[in-house]
Structures are given as C-alpha cells and as structure tokens.
Amino acid sequence: MTSLVNARGVSKHFGTVRAVDNVSFQIEQGKILGLIGPNGAGKTTLLKAVLGLTDFDGELSVLGLNPFRQRKELLKNICFIADVAVLPRWIRVTQLLDFVEAVHPNFSRKRAEGFLGQTKVRSNAKVRELSKGMVTQLHLSIIMAIDARLLILDEPTLGLDILFRKEFYSNLLNDYFDEQRTILITTHQVEEVENLLTDIMFINDGRILLDKSMDELADDYVELLTSGENAIKAKGLGPIAENEMFGKSVLLFEGVSRDSLRGLGELRTPSVADLFVAKVKEARQ
Amino acid sequence: MIANQLALIKREIWEHRSIYVTPVAIASIVSLSVLAMLVFASGFAKELDIAIFGASNLAGEGERKAALTAFFVGTSWLFLVGLAILTVFYCLDSLYGERKDKSILFWRSLPVTDAETVISKLLTAVFVIPVVAVLGIIATHLVNLIITSVWVSMKGGDAGLLIWGSVPLFDNWMAAFIVLIASGVWMSPFIGWFLFVSAWTRRAPLLMAFMPLILIPLLEWIILRTRFFATAVLDRGDAMPLFRALDFETFFEEEHWRAGLDKISLLGHLDVVQFLSSPAMWGGVIVCGLFATAAIYVRRYRDES
Numbered sequence: 001m002t003s004l005v006n007a008r009g010v011s012k013h014f015g016t017v018r019a020v021d022n023v024s025f026q027i028e029q030g031k032i033l034g035l036i037g038p039n040g041a042g043k044t045t046l047l048k049a050v051l052g053l054t055d056f057d058g059e060l061s062v063l064g065l066n067p068f069r070q071r072k073e074l075l076k077n078i079c080f081i082a083d084v085a086v087l088p089r090w091i092r093v094t095q096l097l098d099f100v101e102a103v104h105p106n107f108s109r110k111r112a113e114g115f116l117g118q119t120k121v122r123s124n125a126k127v128r129e130l131s132k133g134m135v136t137q138l139h140l141s142i143i144m145a146i147d148a149r150l151l152i153l154d155e156p157t158l159g160l161d162i163l164f165r166k167e168f169y170s171n172l173l174n175d176y177f178d179e180q181r182t183i184l185i186t187t188h189q190v191e192e193v194e195n196l197l198t199d200i201m202f203i204n205d206g207r208i209l210l211d212k213s214m215d216e217l218a219d220d221y222v223e224l225l226t227s228g229e230n231a232i233k234a235k236g237l238g239p240i241a242e243n244e245m246f247g248k249s250v251l252l253f254e255g256v257s258r259d260s261l262r263g264l265g266e267l268r269t270p271s272v273a274d275l276f277v278a279k280v281k282e283a284r285q
Numbered sequence: 286m287i288a289n290q291l292a293l294i295k296r297e298i299w300e301h302r303s304i305y306v307t308p309v310a311i312a313s314i315v316s317l318s319v320l321a322m323l324v325f326a327s328g329f330a331k332e333l334d335i336a337i338f339g340a341s342n343l344a345g346e347g348e349r350k351a352a353l354t355a356f357f358v359g360t361s362w363l364f365l366v367g368l369a370i371l372t373v374f375y376c377l378d379s380l381y382g383e384r385k386d387k388s389i390l391f392w393r394s395l396p397v398t399d400a401e402t403v404i405s406k407l408l409t410a411v412f413v414i415p416v417v418a419v420l421g422i423i424a425t426h427l428v429n430l431i432i433t434s435v436w437v438s439m440k441g442g443d444a445g446l447l448i449w450g451s452v453p454l455f456d457n458w459m460a461a462f463i464v465l466i467a468s469g470v471w472m473s474p475f476i477g478w479f480l481f482v483s484a485w486t487r488r489a490p491l492l493m494a495f496m497p498l499i500l501i502p503l504l505e506w507i508i509l510r511t512r513f514f515a516t517a518v519l520d521r522g523d524a525m526p527l528f529r530a531l532d533f534e535t536f537f538e539e540e541h542w543r544a545g546l547d548k549i550s551l552l553g554h555l556d557v558v559q560f561l562s563s564p565a566m567w568g569g570v571i572v573c574g575l576f577a578t579a580a581i582y583v584r585r586y587r588d589e590s
Contacts, residue, residue, distance in 0.1 A: 051394075053393060055586070071398070072396050072397070072398045073396075074396075075394065075395060075396035075397075076396045079394065080394050081394075082390040082391070082394065086387050086388055086389075086390040086391040087388065087391055088300070088383070088386060088388035088391065088392075089386060089388075090299075090300055091299065091300070092299075095296075095299050098292075098295075099292055099295075099296055100395065102288060102289070102291070102292035102295075103288075103289050103292050103293075103395050103396060103397050104395055104396060105396070139391075
C-alpha cells in the first residue's frame with residue numbers, strides 16, 4: 001500500500017486556540033476516507049494544511065511533497081472542492097474550461113465536456129445564471145476531468161437538494177473512482193456517505209477520536225438492543241454509550257466481542273452517526 | 286510559466302470587461318461628438334472657421350497641422366484620464382473581489398502560484414490596460430480622420446492632402462504608445478499600493494487606498510512640519526521624466542510653430558533615454574515591487590475562511 005498522506009504530530013493554532021492538535025494519521029491509495037467532525041472541530045483547518053493553503057507545525061507529506069512549500073507541484077495531482085459557491089460568478093462555462101485547460105497539465109477538456117453533456121449546463125452560460133445544483137455539476141465535471149491522485153471534498157453537497165446530492169455521489173463513484181485514486185470527504189450528512197466510505201476518521205477539538213477502516217468498525221463496535229435483566233447484565237460489560245428507545249436500551253460497545261453479547265438481545269453494527277455522537281460524548285467526559 | 290501568464294491575463298480581461306469597454310466608450314463618445322460638430326458646422330456658411338475639425342476652412346497649413354495635432358493630443362489625454370480611473374478601480378478590485386465572492390478558493394485549487402496570480406494582475410495594470418488604450422486611441426484617430434476626410438471631400442477639399450498628409454500619424458501613435466506605457470511604469474508605485482490594499486483590506490478598498498495618501502502628508506505636516514511624503518506623491522502626478530522640458534514662454538508663439546511646422550511630431554517631445562535613466566522612475570518600480578511582494582505574501586499566508 002502506498003500512503004499518499006502522512007501526518008506526524010501536525011498542529012495548527014490560531015492564537016491560543018489549537019484548531020489541530022498534534023494529529024497523526026495516514027491515508028492510503030485507493031481509499032475513500034470520511035473525515036467527520038462537528039463545526040469547529042478542525043476539519044477544514046486540517047484539509048487546508050493537506051492542500052497547502054495554510055502552514056502548520058509538525059510533519060506532513062502529501063504525495064511525498066511538503067504541501068505548503070511545494071503547493072503548485074502538489075496541485076497538479078490533487079483536486080479539491082472547497083464549497084459549492086466558489087466558482088466565480090462572472091465566468092462563462094467555456095471560459096472556465098479554457099482557463100483550466102491552459103493551467104492544468106492533467107485536465108482533459110474532452111472528459112469535462114462529456115460529463116457536462118449529461119447535464120443541463122449550457123456551455124455559453126455564465127456561472128451566475130446557473131442554479132446551485134448546476135454549479136456543483138459544473139465544478140464536479142471539471143474536477144472529475146482532472147487526472148488527480150487525491151481528491152478532497154469539503155462539504156461538497158452543502159445546500160443542494162436530495163436529487164443532486166444522490167447524483168453527485170453516484171457520479172463520483174461510477175465515473176471517477178478507481179483503485180488508483182483516493183478521496184477524502186468531509187461532511188455533516190454522514191448517512192449519505194457512510195455506504196461509500198472505506199475508511200473513517202472522527203475529529204473533535206482538533207484531535208482524532210477514531211481512525212479505522214469501515215471493516216474494522218464493524219468488528220470493533222457493536223450495538224445491542226436489549227431490555228429488562230439482559231440490559232442490566234449488558235450494562236455491566238461497560239458500554240461506551242447508552243440510549244433509551246421505545247422502552248428498550250440501546251447500548252454501544254467498543255472492543256467487546258459479539259459472542260459475549262449474543263443472547264442478551266439484538267446485535268447490529270452501529271451507524272456512523274451514532275458512533276460519532278458516542279465518541280464525542282466520551283471524549284468530553 | 287509564460288503560458289500560465291497568458292491564461293491569467295486573458296482571465297483578467299474576461300473578468301474586468303471595463304478594460305476594453307472603457308476605450309470603446311471613449312472612442313464612441315469622441316467620434317459621435319466630432320460627427321455632431323461637423324453636422325452642426327455644415328448648417329452654417331462654409332466660411333465658418335470651425336477651427337479644429339473643419340480642416341479645409343483653416344487659413345494656413347500650419348494652423349491645420351496644429352489643429353489636427355491638438356485633436357490627436359486631446360483624444361490621447363481623454364484616454365489617459367479614462368485609463369487612470371480604470372486602473373485604480375481595476376487594481377482595487379483585482380485581489381478583493383475574489384475574496385469577497387470566495388472564488389479565491391477555486392483559483393487556489395489550481396496549480397497556479399500566488400506569485401503568478403499577483404504578477405498577472407500587475408502586468409495587466411501596467412502594460413495590458415495601456416496597450417488596449419493605445420489601440421483605442423489609434424482606432425479613434427482613424428475613425429475621426431475618416432469622418433473628417435469625408436466631410437472635407439464633400440466640401441470639395443482634397444482630404445489626402447489636407448488631412449492625411451498633414452500629420453505624421455505613425456510618429457504620433459508611437460508617441461501615444463510610449464507615453465501610455467511609460468505612464469503605467471511611472472505610476473507603478475501607486476499600482477503596487479492599490480494591489481496591496483486590494484489583497485489586504487477586509488472592507489472598503491477605495492477608502493483604505495486613498496486615506497493614507499491624505500492622512501500621511503497631513504500628519505507629517507502637523508508633526509514634523511515637513512512635506513516630504515506629499516511632495517513625493519504629487520511629483521508623480523506632474524513631473525514624468527519622459528517629456529522634454531518645454532519652454533512655455535515660447536511654445537505658443539507663432540514663430541515657434543512656424544519654425545517647426547514641417548515636422549510637428551509628438552515623438553519629438555519625448556525623451557525615452559531620460560526616462561529610462563531616471564532614478565525616480567526606478568525608485569518607483571522598486572516601491573511597486575515591494576508592494577506587489579507584500580500582496581503575494583498576504584494572498585499566500587492569510588487564512589480566508
């Protein structure tokens with residue numbers, strides 16, 4: 001496995017606030033990693049460090065480059081969508097394609113036009129004349145036409161309606177992703193992406209709370225629906241979170257084998273959202 | 286590097302349509318005014334001495350040449366003034382607008398350095414806008430010479446001789462080109478300053494750009510009783526070392542004109558060597574470079590979220 005991103009003890013502070021606090025992780029090629037965290041958790045700061053948009057303390061290499069010092073070189077092989085609203089409103093679609101074609105060595109105009117052909121975006125339209133969903137389609141068409149090794153999406157579907165959101169991710173998986181590529185996504189809408197992730201990382205208050213593959217997640221975490229005496233027994237095994245739902249106890253276990261819980265109630269793999277809430281609460285205690 | 290610069294400069298022209306709309310607007314206004322005057326003049330007797338444009342009515346050859354030259358210089362000045370205003374607004378918007386609409390995040394997602402971007406904006410202000418303005422000047426001259434020629438021919442005059450043969454067109458266009466390019470270079474410390482303000486300020490770039498130009502001389506005068514800063518700023522406005530010193534005492538006298546009538550060329554009033562060897566010009570270029578570097582630094586290091 002080639003690791004594309006290598007972070008060792010990365011920190012970034014603004015005054016006394018530690019936005020990213022001594023973070024270490026690796027991202028390997030061919031993965032789709034979800035970076036999940038509440039607002040102000042340090043997600044965007046971390047992404048900016050990876051993209052070379054901000055400097056940082058510690059060691060960080062992206063595609064073997066120092067992102068801050070070698071940003072131009074890096075951006076030939078890395079793409080990002082920072083937010084849906086960032087395409088300049090005054091530009092025409094053709095001008096945008098002309099410009100990206102001129103400055104990006106790995107951009108295929110033909111591919112971009114192919115993707116755009118499947119949308120309602122007219123090539124002579126100005127960005128300001130397009131709906132929010134169409135602007136995202138345009139941006140994604142450009143990004144997907146860039147032969148990049150790492151794609152970073154920061155809240156890519158914010159403010160879009162559900163049809164566009166579904167389409168966005170299906171395009172990304174079907175037309176773009178393969179084992180040569182790596183995607184890093186941050187989003188609030190965890191439910192939408194959890195089925196496409198291969199790996200997941202939770203971040204809160206600038207620290208990483210969890211960093212696992214989705215397979216490991218299913219092995220390491222289990223949710224138990226139980227009631228009555230079984231619930232009392234199960235609580236003795238030290239769940240990391242407890243909830244009551246329809247008169248039943250929902251207990252979340254970390255590192256407790258499924259065998260030892262079998263017979264105490266219904267077992268299932270927790271949703272990423274539930275797990276995230278549990279980990280954040282645990283960290284705050 | 287050069288391919289990137291060309292793409293970046295093209296982008297500036299796409300974004301700031303005023304770069305070519307302003308010259309077209311000035312050219313249209315000048316041409317329409319000339320046309321209106323000619324039509325107006327036609328309504329009067331042929332003897333009416335509508336000095337500047339009715340070249341056939343001018344008594345002497347010298348006056349005609351002077352009138353046409355005055356028209357040349359006049360339109361060029363209009364362009365120069367329009368260009369100056371355009372450049373101020375262009376510079377102040379160039380690094381501010383992209384932050385306001387957050388498109389900076391998109392531009393910075395492409396493999397283009399902050400230095401390349403700021404340099405493209407500097408080149409646009411110092412060279413591209415003046416070059417477009419020179420094209421505007423040439424077009425205006427041509428259009429109006431054609432209009433005037435038609436008018437003169439209709440009056441029975443020989444346009445070829447009276448109009449086209451009177452002034453050294455290419456000399457004057459070359460002069461306009463040199464003056465406009467030199468003006469950009471001469472004013473480059475202001476261009477650098479405006480770019481820096483545009484990259485740096487969080488609001489009201491126009492106010493932020495001009496306030497120090499007023500406050501600093503004022504404070505200097507109140508505290509130190511000196512006028513160093515004010516003089517440095519004002520000198521830029523009127524003493525470009527490109528022009529040969531004119532003797533205003535004799536410049537407008539008839540003898541002076543009669544003496545040089547055969548060769549009224551604006552080029553003769555320019556001294557490029559004097560300009561290129563002027564310490565004030567090079568000092569300004571250095572100040573411009575420092576401000577541009579600061580603008581690059583701010584764009585690179587400031588977190589825009």
